Amino acid sequence: MSTDDASVMVGRDNGLVARLREHIPHLISSCYIAHREALAVKDAATASPDFDMVDLVIRTLADLLGRSCVWSQRFKYLQRAIHNTNLEVQGIHTVRWLSRGEAVRRLCKVLGAAIILFHEYGHELYEVVICYKFQFCLYFLADVLGVMNELNLKFQKREVDVTEVTKDIDEATGDLRHRYLECGEVFGGGVEGTWLSAFLAVYGRGGSKRVKVRGIDGNPVTHTYTMHEKQIDGHAFHSKYPDCERLCTQFTKDTISFLKTRMLDLNNLAPTKLFRVSKWPRMKQQREKKLKEYLHGCSALFDNRLSGFALQATQKVLVTWAPQMLSHHADEGFHQGLTNYLGSTESTLRALSCRLAQWSVNEASRGRTSSSHGCGVRCAMRASSS
Numbered sequence: 001m002s003t004d005d006a007s008v009m010v011g012r013d014n015g016l017v018a019r020l021r022e023h024i025p026h027l028i029s030s031c032y033i034a035h036r037e038a039l040a041v042k043d044a045a046t047a048s049p050d051f052d053m054v055d056l057v058i059r060t061l062a063d064l065l066g067r068s069c070v071w072s073q074r075f076k077y078l079q080r081a082i083h084n085t086n087l088e089v090q091g092i093h094t095v096r097w098l099s100r101g102e103a104v105r106r107l108c109k110v111l112g113a114a115i116i117l118f119h120e121y122g123h124e125l126y127e128v129v130i131c132y133k134f135q136f137c138l139y140f141l142a143d144v145l146g147v148m149n150e151l152n153l154k155f156q157k158r159e160v161d162v163t164e165v166t167k168d169i170d171e172a173t174g175d176l177r178h179r180y181l182e183c184g185e186v187f188g189g190g191v192e193g194t195w196l197s198a199f200l201a202v203y204g205r206g207g208s209k210r211v212k213v214r215g216i217d218g219n220p221v222t223h224t225y226t227m228h229e230k231q232i233d234g235h236a237f238h239s240k241y242p243d244c245e246r247l248c249t250q251f252t253k254d255t256i257s258f259l260k261t262r263m264l265d266l267n268n269l270a271p272t273k274l275f276r277v278s279k280w281p282r283m284k285q286q287r288e289k290k291l292k293e294y295l296h297g298c299s300a301l302f303d304n305r306l307s308g309f310a311l312q313a314t315q316k317v318l319v320t321w322a323p324q325m326l327s328h329h330a331d332e333g334f335h336q337g338l339t340n341y342l343g344s345t346e347s348t349l350r351a352l353s354c355r356l357a358q359w360s361v362n363e364a365s366r367g368r369t370s371s372s373h374g375c376g377v378r379c380a381m382r383a384s385s386s
Contacts, residue, residue: 078113101145139195
């Protein structure tokens with residue numbers, strides 16, 4: 001059962017999971033993967049208070065448009081005149097996983113209209129939205145949250161292959177590393193089609209610049225402002241390009257770190273990553289130690305309830321992986337050590353021990369040797385997104 005780890009769901013005494021276990025003793029509880037990813041992004045945003053200004057602008061604009069029909073109609077007109085679009089400004093909801101990324105993306109699309117609207121009504125946030133750092137952080141967030149939202153959508157599919165979760169995370173974090181941590185002199189990696197790369201191509205590394213927002217197709221709407229780098233009264237939101245880059249670099253590191261921390265226990269469901277031939281120890285004692293750590297990790301992940309689904313899942317993971325690793329190392333002592341270890345665990349794993357032992361005998365009779373290097377395992381275990 002996947003939950004959001006709220007106390008009402010997982011409380012030890014009166015939580016829903018505890019009550020269900022009175023009737024289903026082997027019930028396994030886990031925090032929903034998509035929720036973990038959303039929490040990791042939230043943790044990174046909390047660790048970087050400078051990005052609060054982006055949230056403030058989005059929330060304020062959404063609130064003003066929701067309360068005033070005049071503001072709302074004027075904003076729609078400005079959108080059509082400048083951007084040829086008609087988007088509703090979306091607020092940020094703490095209980096909706098994709099809301100932050102979608103809200104930031106929409107603001108990027110209608111920023112010109114928002115700037116004019118704040119100016120026409122003399123709002124204090126006008127000085128904020130024309131600040132170089134604000135726009136830099138806004139477009140940076142749009143790119144990073146775009147990557148995270150794509151990852152989140154993968155985790156919301158009807159059926160999620162949990163053995164592929166760490167692979168999806170590695171691909172997403174690798175993309176972020178390439179863009180912002182290992183990008184050389186071009187921050188953002190010079191990736192075409194991203195919000196930040198387009199912004200830097202026009203405005204470069206800061207400095208006071210005159211910017212003209214104008215209507216399309218001959219529309220008379222125009223507004224000219226000077227993008228500045230000064231401090232905003234009441235807001236510690238000032239600095240130049242080097243500080244913007246350092247801030248966004250740290251945000252990227254925090255996002256990657258929190259994401260891996262939130263998903264740490266899922267590494268036990270990725271045997272193809274843990275037991276790849278290139279990293280498999282050559283010493284028998286080290287191999288046995290690594291296997292024991294893996295089995296204990298599986299047991300902890302399944303909340304020490306190795307029966308029912310847990311036993312089936314563990315069997316599928318190990319039986320798919322073990323034959324190829326055993327055939328690769330063709331070590332009778334290791335075979336026996338593995339069989340003995342599995343036989344010494346709780347009774348629910350004894351069937352797996354016998355199955356592996358039988359496999360070892362069958363493979364030995366076929367004359368398999370250590371020349372087999374096939375380790376491209378794709379486990380069949382799947383977990384429903386519900």
